[in-house]
Amino acid sequence: MDSVSGTQKPLIVLKARKGFSAIPFRDLLMYRDLLMTLALRDVKLRYRQTALGAIWVILQPLAGAGLFSFVFGTVAKLPSDGIPYLVFSFVGMLCWNVFSVTLGKSSASLIGNAHLVSKVYFPRLILPLSTVPGVLLDFLIGLGMFAVLAVIYGVPLSVNILALPLILAIAFMMALGLGMYFSSLMVTYRDVQYVIPVLVQFLLFASPVAFSISAIPPKFQALVGINPVVGMIEAFRWCLLGTPVTNVGGVIYSAIFAVGSFFLGALAFQRMERRFADVI
Amino acid sequence: MSSNLALSVHGLGKEYRIAHEGQRATTLGEAITRRIKNPLASTSYETFRALDDVSFEVEKGEVLGIIGRNGAGKSTLLKILSRITEPTHGEVRLYGRIGSLLEVGTGFHPELSGRENIFLNGAILGMRRREIERQFDAIVDFAEVEKFLDTPVKRYSSGMYVRLAFAVAAHLNPEILVVDEVLAVGDAQFQKKCLGKMQDVSRQEGRTVLFVSHNMAAVNQLCTRAIVLHKGQVKFSGSAAEAVRWYDSPGSLEFATTYSEDRFRRPDPDASLEIQFRKLAFPTNKTQNTFETGDPIQFKATLYSKTGHSQFRLGLCVFTADGTPIGSIYSPENLEINSDTETNYSIELPATHLAPGQYFMGLSVGTGGYRGSVKDFDAVFDVLHFEVVPTTREEETYTDWNMAWGRIQFPSIDIKPCPPQSGIKNMSVEAIR
Numbered sequence: 001m002d003s004v005s006g007t008q009k010p011l012i013v014l015k016a017r018k019g020f021s022a023i024p025f026r027d028l029l030m031y032r033d034l035l036m037t038l039a040l041r042d043v044k045l046r047y048r049q050t051a052l053g054a055i056w057v058i059l060q061p062l063a064g065a066g067l068f069s070f071v072f073g074t075v076a077k078l079p080s081d082g083i084p085y086l087v088f089s090f091v092g093m094l095c096w097n098v099f100s101v102t103l104g105k106s107s108a109s110l111i112g113n114a115h116l117v118s119k120v121y122f123p124r125l126i127l128p129l130s131t132v133p134g135v136l137l138d139f140l141i142g143l144g145m146f147a148v149l150a151v152i153y154g155v156p157l158s159v160n161i162l163a164l165p166l167i168l169a170i171a172f173m174m175a176l177g178l179g180m181y182f183s184s185l186m187v188t189y190r191d192v193q194y195v196i197p198v199l200v201q202f203l204l205f206a207s208p209v210a211f212s213i214s215a216i217p218p219k220f221q222a223l224v225g226i227n228p229v230v231g232m233i234e235a236f237r238w239c240l241l242g243t244p245v246t247n248v249g250g251v252i253y254s255a256i257f258a259v260g261s262f263f264l265g266a267l268a269f270q271r272m273e274r275r276f277a278d279v280i
Numbered sequence: 281m282s283s284n285l286a287l288s289v290h291g292l293g294k295e296y297r298i299a300h301e302g303q304r305a306t307t308l309g310e311a312i313t314r315r316i317k318n319p320l321a322s323t324s325y326e327t328f329r330a331l332d333d334v335s336f337e338v339e340k341g342e343v344l345g346i347i348g349r350n351g352a353g354k355s356t357l358l359k360i361l362s363r364i365t366e367p368t369h370g371e372v373r374l375y376g377r378i379g380s381l382l383e384v385g386t387g388f389h390p391e392l393s394g395r396e397n398i399f400l401n402g403a404i405l406g407m408r409r410r411e412i413e414r415q416f417d418a419i420v421d422f423a424e425v426e427k428f429l430d431t432p433v434k435r436y437s438s439g440m441y442v443r444l445a446f447a448v449a450a451h452l453n454p455e456i457l458v459v460d461e462v463l464a465v466g467d468a469q470f471q472k473k474c475l476g477k478m479q480d481v482s483r484q485e486g487r488t489v490l491f492v493s494h495n496m497a498a499v500n501q502l503c504t505r506a507i508v509l510h511k512g513q514v515k516f517s518g519s520a521a522e523a524v525r526w527y528d529s530p531g532s533l534e535f536a537t538t539y540s541e542d543r544f545r546r547p548d549p550d551a552s553l554e555i556q557f558r559k560l561a562f563p564t565n566k567t568q569n570t571f572e573t574g575d576p577i578q579f580k581a582t583l584y585s586k587t588g589h590s591q592f593r594l595g596l597c598v599f600t601a602d603g604t605p606i607g608s609i610y611s612p613e614n615l616e617i618n619s620d621t622e623t624n625y626s627i628e629l630p631a632t633h634l635a636p637g638q639y640f641m642g643l644s645v646g647t648g649g650y651r652g653s654v655k656d657f658d659a660v661f662d663v664l665h666f667e668v669v670p671t672t673r674e675e676e677t678y679t680d681w682n683m684a685w686g687r688i689q690f691p692s693i694d695i696k697p698c699p700p701q702s703g704i705k706n707m708s709v710e711a712i713r
Contacts, residue, residue: 010288010373016366037403041389041396048391119386120404121363191307277365278296 017274023266027123035126038113039133042105046134057141061097065090068210078215081243084153087146088241092209094142095236098135098171099229100200105131106179107196111186114280124273125266128180132172139168146240158242167235170258174228177261184272187280208233213246225250228257285375286340286456286488287361293369294331294356294512330356331367332512338505340376340455343482343489345499345506345520347527353512354492355460358382361490362458376455376488379406383460385445390434394425394444397433401448415451422477423447443470450477456488457481461495478502494601496524496638496667554657555589555645558582558622560664569664572671573636573689577629579664583645588619592647592657594627601638601665606687610649635689636681640665 028035047053065086072078073085080088106128110117113127150157186192207229208216216224224230225247231254237243245251331353338344348354359365361372362380387404388397398419402412412419420426423444425436433441459478479502482489493499499506499520506523508516516526559582562569571577581594592615597608609629617623641664646656670681681689 010375011377012363012374013371014360014363014367014374015371016368031406033409034403034406037400037409041392041400044396045389045391116387116404118364119382120380120406122404122406189307189311191309274366277359 019271020267021270023125023263023270024123028125028129031122031126034122035130036133038126038130042130043134043137054141057138058145061090061093061142062145065093068093072210078211081212081214081237081241083155083241083243087149087153087155088212088237089210090146090149091237091240092233094139094146094240095167095171095233096204096207096209096229097142098139098168099175099232100204101138102131102135102172102175103179103182104196104200105135106176107182107186108193109179110183110276111190111193111280117280118277124276125180125269128176128183128269131179132176135172136168155241158240160239160242163235163239167232167239170232170235170255173262174232174254174258177258177263177265180265180269181261184269184276187272187276203227203229212243221247225253228254230254232258284340285373286338286342287375287378288337288373289361289370290335290373291370292331292334292357292360292367292372293329294353294360294365295368296328296330329512331360333370334509334512334514335370336507336514336517338456338488338490340488341482341486342505343478343491343503345503345523346490346492346509347494347496347499347506347523348509351511352509354509355382356512357509358458358460358490358492374456377406378456378458379452379454380458381405381449381452381460382458384442384449388433388441388445391432393432394429394436397444398448401445402452405449405452406454407452411453419444419447419451422450422473439470446470446474450474450481454487456490458490458492460492475502494638496527500524552657554587555583555585555592555617556658557643557645557660558584560643560660562664562666569666571666571668573634573668574631574671575668577632577634577666579627581625581627581643582622583617583625584622585617586620588617589657590616592617592645593649594625595644595646595649595654595656595659596627596629597642598629598632598634599640599642600687601640606634606639607632613647613649631691633688633691634668635685635687636668636670637687638665638667 047056050056052059068089069085072089073080109127109131110124116122117124117127149155182192182196206224206227208224213221213224213230213234231247231250231252234245234247235251235254238245334353334357336344346354346357356365358380359382360367362378362382364380364382385401387401389400392400398416399409399412403409407415420429423440423446425440425444428436428440433444436444475498478489478491481487482502489502491499491502503520505518506520507514508523508527516523518526560579562579591613593613594611594615595608596611598606600606615625640662642659642661643663644656644659646654646658648654
């Protein structure tokens with residue numbers, strides 16, 4: 001193009017990109033410290049100026065599970081595959097929280113950090129991704145709580161637990177994929193932030209978090225199967241409680257959906273990323 | 281020579297599309313209903329060119345100043361260079377790691393302690409954790425906040441906050457550093473420290489710095505070279521001193537000294553314009569719009585009136601470059617203008633006692649003044665930019681006026697010793713002008 005280009009190879013060339021661009025793995029790796037620092041910031045800030053502090057991490061899902069086991073187990077007397085209802089719904093909540101909290105936080109991550117987006121460069125994907133460590137931490141604490149419950153209620157552990165990382169990966173990927181897409185959409189249309197809570201609420205009741213899939217009449221089973229969260233929650237229960245999976249195909253569908261949503265979400269994010277600083 | 285480039289910019293352009301009033305959908309619902317109602321309509325956009333075919337090169341170790349008025353495209357250029365936004369045309373080639381400092385304390389969180397914020401801010405600016413740990417003591421030392429490291433920064437004084445924020449940024453180690461006017465913060469002493477630090481960065485460590493500022497003195501002092509941006513284009517490129525001189529010279533950027541209808545900001549769009557400003561200019565015998573302290577400030581105004589008017593007055597306000605009003609005056613209400621003719625007036629402000637620095641004026645023509653019932657036929661703002669420089673007339677001159685001393689240099693001071701004995705000696709000292 002000119003005489004300069006021959007003598008020296010530029011480290012970075014900045015110019016208008018068109019169409020889809022690849023996910024910048026190298027860049028993400030270089031900024032991994034930022035990812036951890038942002039995650040640490042969120043964890044530190046979450047329970048500042050609260051009296052109970054980190055106890056909320058346990059209290060929140062426990063209260064949810066307690067409520068569900070009362071409404072669905074005691075009042076509605078739904079079956080729970082032979083597991084004490086509290087443990088049954090707590091495990092459901094554990095997996096559901098990983099999904100819904102990651103989805104909620106990653107969706108809000110861009111506009112929540114608008115001041116960073118408009119003032120410094122870093123791979124923007126860091127923002128939705130940085131929600132993962134915090135959620136993972138909460139999950140591990142919740143897992144400890146589950147161990148306590150399992151001892152109290154005498155629920156035996158199964159070897160299936162070895163598959164836990166795989167199922168967690170499905171939950172995170174599914175949530176991040178949607179979250180990345182929503183977060184970039186939210187930059188232009190703030191409406192999305194009001195849609196997400198409704199969507200999450202809807203999904204919660206459309207998924208077997210607080211009830212067993214066997215409680216649903218057979219003619220609706222197929223309809224429920226469209227929901228990719230179903231297979232994920234079933235697999236998660238199978239993993240921690242050893243309950244049978246009603247539909248193996250549903251689990252595979254969940255996994256494919258998760259991987260697909262993750263990569264498509266990341267690509268869509270990358271495509272819209274260029275406009276973030278100009279619009280946000 | 282070309283093998284030693286730090287960065288090169290080729291034909292860089294950035295366009296923003298501005299949708300016409302009421303045509304832009306800001307909610308999803310609006311976007312959808314609009315599409316349904318009118319599926320074929322395309323929103324009409326106006327294209328605004330923030331940058332237009334900008335090209336320049338910077339060599340390693342150079343400190344390039346980027347000067348230009350508000351809206352000249354400096355911020356857009358910085359945002360592209362620091363990878364916050366993408367250009368529409370052209371490209372930038374970076375031959376090294378770039379770090380940018382568009383504001384001080386980006387990402388600081390008030391609830392977190394100083395220590396936590398150092399790590400947070402450092403990471404946001406692109407530093408690795410190991411790097412921050414290595415520099416931690418130096419940062420704390422530079423900021424002078426040892427005692428408050430574990431206090432949430434919301435309890436910091438604003439001075440401490442800024443010092444800490446700058447300290448982190450100053451220890452950023454990219455090969456190319458992009459700095460926006462972050463030096464316009466903190467007290468004078470700290471500013472000096474920051475300037476010194478930036479000088480070290482370029483001179484001793486051989487790093488490339490791009491420095492954007494309104495502060496001509498700082499540009500002059502820090503930069504080896506400078507470019508002047510105006511309306512998105514590079515209008516001048518040369519040594520820092522040349523660029524500063526060019527920037528200040530009349531006619532270089534047309535609006536700096538003379539009137540041009542489309543570029544004037546009229547604060548009141550509904551002014552009657554019974555009498556209106558046509559042209560404003562500093563005397564042509566001056567080489568530039570620079571006045572020495574103590575000089576009278578003279579300029580010419582060309583007014584026009586369709587109907588003619590007698591007994592009107594001129595109002596004048598002097599502002600610092602950042603828009604702070606310094607002082608105002610209304611002329612006596614005894615000016616006259618004939619109908620349908622342009623009339624020239626020579627205007628002089630004797631002995632303003634303005635301290636060295638950058639200023640501009642706001643002018644009005646109308647009736648009424650100090651006693652109220654002000655009615656302006658026309659008013660213009662952000663015109664007649666000028667600089668006041670230290671006088672060269674006298675022996676006891678100074679080279680630098682500290683902004684912390686204010687904007688008025690008092691003309692004289694009387695000091696009388698009053699011994700217990702009778703017979704007071706009078707001593708009058710004329711101030712160092």
